[in-house]
Amino acid sequence: MGNKLRYSFETYAVSGARKGDKSTGAISYPLYLSATFKHNGLNESTGYDYSRLQNPTREEAEKTIALLENGKEALAFSCGMAALTACVHLFKSGDHVILSEDLYGGTFRLFDEVYSVYNIEASFIDTSDINKVKDAIRSNTRGIIIETPSNPLMRVTDIKAISDICKAKNIISIVDNTFLTPYYQRPLELGADIVVHSGTKYLGGHNDVLAGFAISNNEEIIEKLRFMQKSTGAILSPFDSWLLLRGVKTLHIRMDRIQENAIKIAKWLECNKNVEKVYYVGLNNHKGYEVNKEQSSGFGGMISFRVKDKKYVENLLSNLKVISFAESLGGVETLITYPFTQTHSEMPEEIKRKLGIDEYLIRLSIGIENIDDLINDLKSVLE
Template identity: 45%
Template structure:
């Protein structure tokens, strides 16, 4: 099945009672049973809900996996993966990491005796040297947030299998339209479904997809027992968003390429971080494992001062200054004070995330309007 058809029909079955083509919103907390223990597969909505099941089936299909699980946020999905571990276990992860993930690792799970090692995930030798007998998980983003670094998923998973280590890939920036980490050997794919999967800035949700049955059962137990599940309305919204993912991503990619090119040619712009440039260090790997380069990018100004960056951030008219990404509308963001504020400044600077870095989530508006907006804001 071709991607466009897959995204529209994934997880969709006509409602058996009415023939409704869209999965209904089953707004219920419990289900009547014919006798104790005798039910139609549903007992209590924390453990399962028909709307959520349809979404989880769709998530599996679009990521070329067997099993999908939906969570109340991307951080909740990440939290579930970390709960596979025990005190004394180690995680190898990237030094260019989403601030919310870093916060969860350092402020929550380190207290429970889990150790995290932060390395350059583009350097296979650095990853290998960080692995010990206690390493149980490699966690990576690709492309990374916000510096757009690329991890070679196939190479990392081959290394991990030598040591019997799980690999989880945060695929939020790429979306299933551009990249399917399970195809390259990853054990788990994580999404902040809030972003491209939902696509309309109207839902908070997370997702995990995997192939291994035993791993699915462990994660389902955590999902059910800890209770970070999405409501049926949120599941409906993401189901609806998935149906147009391919159309939206096509425009995100088209606009992203043009905006990145415009920024690179602008006399006041310093460096542009976008993995579609042929001289990007990860371009060859990105071209191998991705079907396009997306609409996420970051840039600095030649006048590399926070004051100048703040002026640009407050001057756009179409790009809205806001957290998040992946919606139909374009957003502009200051990682140092917004999405990555939880990372200590010395760590951010050491890893290349400057105080003046600006991140863009390029939406699907008219390209000319977006370019003109950036042009007047940068001056």
């Protein structure tokens, strides 16, 4: 476990790890653009030498995210995939890794195409079924990577159950917490070894920064990840670190408004005659509803749904006025995405169809706009 927090999540989100700059009194933590730092003499470092190794603004972003996830340390990367790539370097040739089968297409590509040539084996299974996880474990299994809720079908995996399995068998557990953020879910408190984020999404929150994080309480893992961070150089820039810090200040406010909108939209979609199925963990008929309530304090703002007729897909993607047709998620703007040709385009078609990621599936990332405007926008193309 991380340190016991003295203040609330909201207070740390607003104040950051250092409550501004101690030397100047600046409330907004300064943007340090220097690539290198002056030494006062031989073996006399200020603690900062070269910004690939550490930068004061990036350090503040890392310490703030570590506080919010209740972890010992966080490491900030240039994007979410860079953070996950650093985690993959914890494994070696001949190791086997289990992953959620319903997960971001870029993660699938990383294991299926990039690291497979280094003989890191990957099995993609339904991790919401704990028995399937147990059955998939081999003698060389060294890691289990889950998304919960998953992307795009919102499957919920029991984090504590996975963590307990991993601890019993000396396997590293990695949880992608991008969808719910540390405001609603803190996997380290449930026993996970590592939490990863695409900070581009809700943490930044304004579709203006690329960022990634890996957070842990395990000192050995932290040292290995920091070594990979400085060695590969996929670090978060000072300016992007500053943008991330600014975005995090309103994370709790944004998430509450996003969730409020999402619940109303999910219920509206459920009642629409042209919608076949709605996937949202905040609906009490969702398969993972109870598990999510047990391990999280909220449901987030991600919704997927299936239309009954493909004609509504083009209508949705072409004629919405308030909602934008765009990749990504987690910003203040509501976005609509077509996983079949966008986020999961590089998954083999037979796997996509097996999972139900087909021409009928639509994904929504709910924003903070006026709820009536959002529903009326959907109504204009679905009725």
